[in-house]
Amino acid sequence: MASVLARSILLRQQTSAHRIGYTTPLKIKSCYISYAAAPKEKSPENYTRYHEVSAENWRFVERLIPPTFVPSYPKNGNYSSDWTPPADTPPNLPYFVKRTKNYMVPVYLKFEEVRNERKITIIRHIEGDIWVLEKAIKSHLESLSKRPVVSQVHEVAMHIKFRGDYVNEVKKWLLNAGF
Amino acid sequence: MAVKIINKTVTDFSLRVTRCFFVPTKTIHSNVALFQDNLDTSLTSIEVNRSPLPIISSRKLAFPPKFKVPRQVWVSNMDTVEEEKLGLIDLHPEVFADRPRMDIIHENVRWQQLYRHVSYAHTKMRYEVRGGGRKPRPQKGSGRSRHGSIRSPIWVGGGIVHGPRSPTSYFYMLGFNARLNGLRSTLSAKLAQDDLQVVDSLDIPTDDPKYLETLIEERGWGPSVLFVDDNDIMPLNITAASDGFGHFNLMPVYGLNVYSMLKHSTLVLTLAAVERIEERILFHLNRNDAAQAASKYRLDNF
Numbered sequence: 287m288a289s290v291l292a293r294s295i296l297l298r299q300q301t302s303a304h305r306i307g308y309t310t311p312l313k314i315k316s317c318y319i320s321y322a323a324a325p326k327e328k329s330p331e332n333y334t335r336y337h338e339v340s341a342e343n344w345r346f347v348e349r350l351i352p353p354t355f356v357p358s359y360p361k362n363g364n365y366s367s368d369w370t371p372p373a374d375t376p377p378n379l380p381y382f383v384k385r386t387k388n389y390m391v392p393v394y395l396k397f398e399e400v401r402n403e404r405k406i407t408i409i410r411h412i413e414g415d416i417w418v419l420e421k422a423i424k425s426h427l428e429s430l431s432k433r434p435v436v437s438q439v440h441e442v443a444m445h446i447k448f449r450g451d452y453v454n455e456v457k458k459w460l461l462n463a464g465f
Numbered sequence: 466m467a468v469k470i471i472n473k474t475v476t477d478f479s480l481r482v483t484r485c486f487f488v489p490t491k492t493i494h495s496n497v498a499l500f501q502d503n504l505d506t507s508l509t510s511i512e513v514n515r516s517p518l519p520i521i522s523s524r525k526l527a528f529p530p531k532f533k534v535p536r537q538v539w540v541s542n543m544d545t546v547e548e549e550k551l552g553l554i555d556l557h558p559e560v561f562a563d564r565p566r567m568d569i570i571h572e573n574v575r576w577q578q579l580y581r582h583v584s585y586a587h588t589k590m591r592y593e594v595r596g597g598g599r600k601p602r603p604q605k606g607s608g609r610s611r612h613g614s615i616r617s618p619i620w621v622g623g624g625i626v627h628g629p630r631s632p633t634s635y636f637y638m639l640g641f642n643a644r645l646n647g648l649r650s651t652l653s654a655k656l657a658q659d660d661l662q663v664v665d666s667l668d669i670p671t672d673d674p675k676y677l678e679t680l681i682e683e684r685g686w687g688p689s690v691l692f693v694d695d696n697d698i699m700p701l702n703i704t705a706a707s708d709g710f711g712h713f714n715l716m717p718v719y720g721l722n723v724y725s726m727l728k729h730s731t732l733v734l735t736l737a738a739v740e741r742i743e744e745r746i747l748f749h750l751n752r753n754d755a756a757q758a759a760s761k762y763r764l765d766n767f
Contacts, residue, residue: 355751376532387751413564442568 356387373464381414383465391465393456396447407448407456420446426459427452519552521736526557528747533558536656538663540736543703544670546680551665556656556739560746565654566646573647573723576639587631591616591624641759645749647723652742655732662686662733667694667715672705677713687730691716695737718742 359371372385386392396406420439427435436449521540535555542549597616604611616623655661689712697717707713718741726732
């Protein structure tokens with residue numbers, strides 16, 4: 287009602303201006319519609335048709351939706367892959383290496399290729415005495431590779447870096463330790 | 466009045482259930498009566514002061530920690546000035562006993578201060594400085610150096626080349642995990658330094674500011690206190706009581722931030738707030754699509 291009135295006033299002004307021959311300052315034409323004048327929302331049937339196909343087939347959709355959280359692993363022990371679960375009791379050591387969300391061992395390879403390739407093995411999720419862990423792994427890697435291994439211990443971020451690709455060796459060592 | 470607390474935590478579920486059905490018929494000011502096995506229900510009914518204690522004796526933790534030990538805190542009351550311990554609850558070690566990372570806390574504080582900062586410092590460049598449109602002297606003939614304008618940067622009073630330009634925003638978004646771990650580190654630091662208190666709710670009996678002041682003084686809660694509740698509409702009494710104080714502040718859980726937690730010496734959480742904080746932080750720590758959720762805060766994405 288109000289909008290219709292506003293529009294009519296504007297028109298009257300425009301026509302009067304044209305007759306007299308001078309230009310009135312332009313009014314911003316408001317095209318709002320009031321709540322009372324707006325069409326009200328109807329029930330869904332007026333907008334779209336739908337019909338239920340089947341309720342029991344919803345499980346085919348459900349199983350495609352990824353789960354919110356990572357489900358727990360089966361405890362039976364028959365794993366078709368290389369993966370082994372973490373130990374039920376923590377090993378009696380001054381350090382602990384926690385598994386990731388997906389129950390993987392937290393050893394990663396950082397690979398950079400700037401002129402010469404640069405490979406760094408990173409161990410994350412370390413708790414406890416990080417220096418003792420570093421010493422243990424370093425001596426193991428040096429015995430395997432028969433050459434010195436350069437390492438970095440980051441006490442604040444609690445990670446260890448080894449220069450070189452020792453990912454598989456470190457993972458094996460950690461799994462043997464029970465982490 | 467001295468409160469004698471028997472060193473016995475009630476963890477037996479059946480006991481807890483049966484106690485709930487006994488309505489205590491005398492006003493309770495000590496916890497002794499409620500650890501007794503036979504409650505005296507023969508007295509004439511007097512107004513009930515509080516529901517049967519302990520209100521919370523055990524709390525089920527989501528994502529139960531495998532090897533880390535849950536931390537325990539007392540649940541206090543706000544009804545009386547002197548502290549009454551209503552129960553003992555477990556706090557999840559991943560949230561409240563994480564190794565505090567000073568660098569991440571610093572990053573969060575820096576981000577909170579800087580993301581809203583706008584620098585209004587401004588210097589004029591050579592085309593903005595008044596004058597300097599005309600060539601001062603002909604190119605050749607005067608024997609002096611050649612110049613195109615008196616406002617070039619090499620001139621005194623000329624424009625500044627790489628000076629501050631107003632307005633300069635310093636907005637940036639800290640990564641999702643940096644902010645999440647900032648909250649974890651700060652909460653852990655607060656608990657470790659005995660600056661974290663848990664209360665059942667923020668309902669106080671009067672809106673007198675003196676009541677709140679004496680309560681905090683009595684309990685040795687720090688000069689500044691931050692009260693955190695799950696709801697953003699706080700009870701009237703505590704709102705009125707803390708209104709005059711700049712150092713007692715109320716905050717909903719969604720407003721919890723590292724800077725405020727560090728600014729206030731004591732952090733007081735309600736039980737509901739503890740539940741909500743733990744639920745949210747543990748959700749983000751354990752969610753399957755964490756990389757996807759955090760990707761929008763990566764530097765190359767905005």
